[in-house]
Amino acid sequence: MYWSLLWGSLAIALISILFQGVLGGLLESVFDIFGDFFNPVLLFGTLSVVGGSGVLLTKYTAITEFYVLAVSILIGLCAYFVIYYFLVIPMSNAESSTSLSMKDLEGKIGEVITTIPNVGMGEVYISTNNGSYSEVAASFDAAEIKQGKRIVVVEVKEGILLVSEME
Known part of the structure; x- marks a missing residue:
């Protein structure tokens, strides 16, 4: 019983690491209820x-099966x-010095790479010290912004950059 538990759980842990994107989506609804506490790899x-x-314990001790299980x-x-408490929590609280929050893009200047219609979304290119970003954007002023125009990020709302054309 212990051998099958050992190898079965190791196999599932390795599969969940290798196919994290696929299994993450399937198990996400189950494990999101409990947060990081019931992380599948940890479990x-x-x-x-x-x-x-x-x-x-079974091989090297003489205690009964009930006590071995307990x-x-x-x-x-x-x-x-x-x-x-010593790995998951500290790792989730750690910050990466090269990461960039979407809120950090507010006030940055960029260029439209896909025309932004007056109602709808396009795409902008923003270059920062941490790298270059291509993000979904909508017009802050509800005015069409053509491809190639310089823009400024006014606000970030629900993961979408609200931009205005620079004049």
Whole structure:
């Protein structure tokens, strides 16, 4: 039982790492309810610890199967909380020095690469010290902005840049 738990959970953890985009979408609704606390890789990693400790306790101790199961679950829970509080939380709070928030684009100057209609969206190119960005944009003034025109980002709303033509 412990061997199948060990190898099965390791396989699921590896598959979820390799196919994170596909499985992330499938499991997202289930795990989003609980936030990062029930991260699938963390959960299946913990099941691997339970399986591994069960294998080792069964082989190298003389305690009964009930106590092996109880101690294995306890070891798994301890591993889960240690990994969660010392790795997952600090990593989720860490900031990358090269990352750029959409709000940081407010006030930046760029160029229209796809014409922005008066009602609708186009695309703009903005170059910053951290790199170049091609983002979806709408006209702040509800006026058409032709391709090649210089713009300024006035506001960011719901992930869309609201821009005005520079005159």
